[in-house]
Amino acid sequence: MIHLQQAQQPSPEPVGIAQKLCQSLEDDIVTGVLVPGARLEETQLAKRFGVSRTPVREALQLLTATELAEKIPNRGVYVSLATPERLTAMFESMAELEGTCGRLAAKRMTSGERHALEELHHELAHAMRAGDSPAYESQNREFHNAIYVGTHNDVLVEVTQAVRRRVAPFRRVQFNSLPRLASSHEEHQGIVDAILRGDHKAAEELLYAHIMSVHDVSQEYLATLRAESDHRALMIAK
Numbered sequence: 001m002i003h004l005q006q007a008q009q010p011s012p013e014p015v016g017i018a019q020k021l022c023q024s025l026e027d028d029i030v031t032g033v034l035v036p037g038a039r040l041e042e043t044q045l046a047k048r049f050g051v052s053r054t055p056v057r058e059a060l061q062l063l064t065a066t067e068l069a070e071k072i073p074n075r076g077v078y079v080s081l082a083t084p085e086r087l088t089a090m091f092e093s094m095a096e097l098e099g100t101c102g103r104l105a106a107k108r109m110t111s112g113e114r115h116a117l118e119e120l121h122h123e124l125a126h127a128m129r130a131g132d133s134p135a136y137e138s139q140n141r142e143f144h145n146a147i148y149v150g151t152h153n154d155v156l157v158e159v160t161q162a163v164r165r166r167v168a169p170f171r172r173v174q175f176n177s178l179p180r181l182a183s184s185h186e187e188h189q190g191i192v193d194a195i196l197r198g199d200h201k202a203a204e205e206l207l208y209a210h211i212m213s214v215h216d217v218s219q220e221y222l223a224t225l226r227a228e229s230d231h232r233a234l235m236i237a238k
Contacts, residue, residue, distance in 0.1 A: 018058035037225045040077045091215035095208045097160040102203035105150035106195045128181045137175045173221040
């Protein structure tokens with residue numbers, strides 16, 4: 001249940017509650033609690049958060065504005081599946097940003113930051129060998145954030161993290177596949193090697209390719225989800 005301000009304090013306006021609900025739903029989408037294609041039903045959400053349907057309705061409007069959810073006429077609000085074209089546009093943007101981060105990190109990372117990145121890579125290896133997808137996913141975020149921070153450019157870090165949050169629901173599907181964990185770690189190895197030796201061009205190219213390989217996995221996964229969604233719609237129409 002969402003924690004709202006207690007008595008003695010003025011009751012929050014519905015939009016304030018809605019913003020908190022929207023943030024909670026965003027977090028659920030980014031972390032995979034709500035998967036692409038999942039329906040966001042007002043009554044169930046109101047019951048879950050212990051609020052009326054009015055702030056839930058407002059929260060869903062806010063969520064659709066972020067494109068993390070979409071309203072489908074006569075069917076309701078769903079976690080976005082994204083069209084193939086839109087997904088490619090998002091991943092291309094992410095790949096360009098990560099590539100730039102890799103290039104600058106290879107030039108600017110301190111020796112301590114390079115050592116920390118190498119340690120994160122070793123931790124990822126343990127999670128990969130153990131087949132521990134949740135641990136790999138968590139450490140993977142730390143790995144990429146370490147590269148962002150290594151650019152020593154706060155604006156670039158903010159922009160990259162914002163786009164990463166937008167892509168996260170689609171990016172995380174790779175962690176459902178153990179073979180993909182192995183290939184992801186292999187790609188990381190090349191990235192780490194490039195950054196440690198200060199090869200900024202290779203770091204940029206390898207990070208770009210790394211993100212676009214995730215794009216390919218995500219496209220395959222979402223194609224399956226879209227087919228299932230279309231099938232459900234056809235059955236409802238009957």
